[in-house]
Amino acid sequence: MAIKLLSVCEGDVSDGLVGNIFASVAEWESDVNGQRTRDALMQKFREGWQPSPLYIGYRSVGGEGERKTCEPDIYIAPVIKQLFELYATGNYSILDLQEWLKDKNVLSRNGTSLGHSVICNILNNPFYYGLIRWHGESKIGKHKPIIDKALFDTCQYVLAKHRSFLIRKRTHDYLLRGFAYCYHCDQRYTAEPHPNHSINKPGFVHYYHCQKRGKNGCPAKYIEMSELEQMVEKEFKKLQFSDSFIETVITKAKEIIAENRRTSSSVVQGIINQKSGLETRRNTLEDALLDGTIDRETFKRRHNELQEQILNLDNQMLEFDNKGKIDIDLIEEVLAFARNIHQAYIEAPTFLKRHYLRFFFEKIVVKDKKIHKVVPTPIFKILKNRYEIIIRQPGLRD
Ligand SMILES: [Zn+2]
DSSP states (O other): OHHHHHHHGGGGSOHHHHHHHHHHHHHHHHHHHHHHHHHHHHHHHHTTOOOSSOOTTEEEESSSGGGOEEEEOTTHHHHHHHHHHHHHTTOOOHHHHHHHHHHTTOBOTTSSBOOHHHHHHHHHOGGGGTEEEETTEEEEOSSOOSSOHHHHHHHHHHHHHHHHHHHHHHTTOOTTTTTEEETTTOOBEEEEEEEEOOSSSOEEEEEEEETTTTTSOOOOOOEEHHHHHHHHHHHHHTEEEOHHHHHHHHHHHHHHHHHHHHHHHHHHHHHHHHHHHHHHHHHHHHHHHHHTOSOHHHHHHHHHHHHHHHHHHHHHHHHHHHHHHHHHHHHHHHHHHHHOHHHHHHHSOHHHHHHHHHHHEEEEEEETTEEEEEEEOHHHHHHHHTTSEEEOSSOOOO
């Protein structure tokens, strides 16, 4: 309206002035619209709905514009749930899931198959278990979750593990690089893929070899990656912590768990106290409304504020539960390692295997495609001298 009017008057005033007015009206309009949109979106968040565009697996229902809410899409939501379940097993890469989603005909808005980052974003999005987020605030929304929080947390764990694995892969950082040494020239072994020309096993075969091979004619032979890594695995089979050492580890773990429980119960108690305080205030407010000592507007405003604070505390509680779970996972890993070094090593993801290697071995010396000897770390030596580590078979020499 305002703009049209100005256009009519254009001839009466200088172009510059009209230009200025145009610009300021346009600016003012966009500011007002922007603020209106921001207010509306914030209001939507307050009411328990995610203001951002729809996430894959949901369809919008009811209302106009910002008033639209959403519900799980009956066709796609079960696929998204299955996506989380598959990923949580740890047996599927994002690439595998990309193919799988393509087969299930779950596509992006423009009809192409979902990209790697889109799938990562889905697996990273707490909206799927019920959380909504807006400008740094978060709370449980009113939409129907597709998955539960435990499943989401498991996926976060797998994602974290895969991330460190992927970094390793990108830099071609082989497991035994830095640990395996050449017997002939004391050089580190390096590794690289070679194309496999066999018809039965196409692809690449990975080999470890002495860095000096070829250059100064080091005679050390190439050794297949899996062969050497399996030999190293067998070294772990020889190792067993003493019962007294395992006892010490278990005692320490118990201490950590007890400490966690103490902190956690005091934090939980704090949250519960705050929550019941807020609930009391809410009840008083509701009584005041019934008694007619408060007007509806004030009641609504204060009631909403209190409800929000209560929801916030619920979220804090959820986050706290999550943290406790990760601590327990770590303790479990350490205990498994203490009880059965070999088994824990076999089951560990690559980045953890490296920690285990670093714990025991300074060097693994390779001669004629065999482990010639292993050089223990100082801590391994101490444990061995104190008989805290029992070596089951001969073969480990200093
Ligand atoms: Zn060599």
